[in-house]
Amino acid sequence: MFANTNISLKKSFDLDGFVFIPEFLDQEEITTIKAKLEELIQHHLQEMTPNHVFYEDKNYPSTLKQLQDLQKYDPFFAAILTGSRFEKMAEVLLGEKATGKTIEYFNKPSRIGRSTPPHQDNFYFMLNPPSALTMWLGLEEVDEENGCVRYIKGSHLKGMRPHGKTQTSGFSQSISDYGEKESREDEIFFRTKPGDLLIHHSMTIHRTDGNLTENRTRKALGFIYFGESAKEDTEKKKAYQKFLLASKVR
Ligand SMILES: O=C(O)CCC(=O)C(=O)O
Numbered sequence: 126m127f128a129n130t131n132i133s134l135k136k137s138f139d140l141d142g143f144v145f146i147p148e149f150l151d152q153e154e155i156t157t158i159k160a161k162l163e164e165l166i167q168h169h170l171q172e173m174t175p176n177h178v179f180y181e182d183k184n185y186p187s188t189l190k191q192l193q194d195l196q197k198y199d200p201f202f203a204a205i206l207t208g209s210r211f212e213k214m215a216e217v218l219l220g221e222k223a224t225g226k227t228i229e230y231f232n233k234p235s236r237i238g239r240s241t242p243p244h245q246d247n248f249y250f251m252l253n254p255p256s257a258l259t260m261w262l263g264l265e266e267v268d269e270e271n272g273c274v275r276y277i278k279g280s281h282l283k284g285m286r287p288h289g290k291t292q293t294s295g296f297s298q299s300i301s302d303y304g305e306k307e308s309r310e311d312e313i314f315f316r317t318k319p320g321d322l323l324i325h326h327s328m329t330i331h332r333t334d335g336n337l338t339e340n341r342t343r344k345a346l347g348f349i350y351f352g353e354s355a356k357e358d359t360e361k362k363k364a365y366q367k368f369l370l371a372s373k374v375r
Contacts, residue, residue, distance in 0.1 A: 131217045138218045138258075142281035142329035145315050149210075149322035150262065158346065159264055161201045162230060165192070173198060179295040181237050188237060191295040192230040195346075202228050206348060211260055215350035218324060219256050223350040231261075233272045233343040238336030240272065242299030245280075246349075247327040248288045249298065251362045256352030257327035263317035264344040271343040272333040274323055275312040281328035297369065300330065 138144045150158075166189065170178060173192065181188035195202035205211060206225035215223040232238065247255040267273045289301035307330070315323055325331055336343050 134214075135218055135220065138324065138326065141276075141278045141313075143276045143278075143313075143323065143325040143331075144218070145317075146214075146322040146324070147318070148320050149214075150320040152320060155264060155319045158205075158262075159344075161199060162195075162264075162344075165195070165199055169198060181234060181239060181294075188234050190232050190234065190238065193227060195228040195230060196225070211348050212350065214322075214324070215258055215260070215348075215352075218258060219350070219352040221256065222353040224353070226349040226351055227347075229347040229349075231343075231345045231347055233333075233336035235271070235336055235338050235340050235342060238272060238343060239293060240335040241296050241331075241333040242291045242293055243303040243330055243332035244288060244296060244299055245285060245328050245330055246325075248285060250327055250349075250351070250355075251358045251365065252327065252351065252355040253358055254354055254356075255327045256355040258350055259325055259327065260346075260348040260350075261323040261325075262346040262348070263319055263321045263323075264346065265319055265342065266317070267343055267345070268316040269314065269334070271336040271338050271341050273314045273316060274325075274331055274333050275314040276325060277307050277311055277330040278313050280307075280330040281326040285328065286330065303330075303332075 134144050134146070174194075177193040178189070179191035180186070181190050196206045197203075206228050209225075212223060212225055215225070246259050247257065250257055261274055286300045287302060288298040291297055291299040293299070312332075315321070317323065
């Protein structure tokens, strides 16, 4: 049964570029994750490297929108990234050994949480082959109103699209010709509950709307795994990081 489920998940992942796994974690596990995040945010934010912490507006701490590399700041997060059920699932979908690279926290504060521009993660990763994936774990109810994740089915098989600079901190690059080959109707989106898991290939085009609600946040965790065959184009990556520094985007 377990093996069959994994085979059909891998088939969908290969075909569509994403999969949806409802109730990957139970409510007790989600409560523990939320408590750990709260602890980090309330008591240890100052210890984090500034370029791992993003706000919608730096002058207002309540607008915290993203934290990177959680695994470096609390062994709890290191343990759910590496040697975990998440890692095993990454290996099933990539079809090879995988290494957890980072865990990120994503929030979209109500009213001001901005959209995540359309992008392909491998534009940032620069891997060849692009054997990598991102997991998105819902920590609360997410729907069209507060910015659910939207995918373009099959886009992972159609190459890298041109990307250009955005004004969105944490997501500095966006597909510059988005909309020319696809429309909003082509986007597949998922309403998620706490514990539901979405997983997409590093070449899959995805985006989210902003959080339009008056009083709901939109909290999630992101996990990134690289397959062992994926090699980083180090020269390209260095040049890109130099470009980012020079243009002061993150
Ligand atoms: O949650 C979000 O807004 C963005 C998620 C995303 O783009 C990603 O996980 O790659």
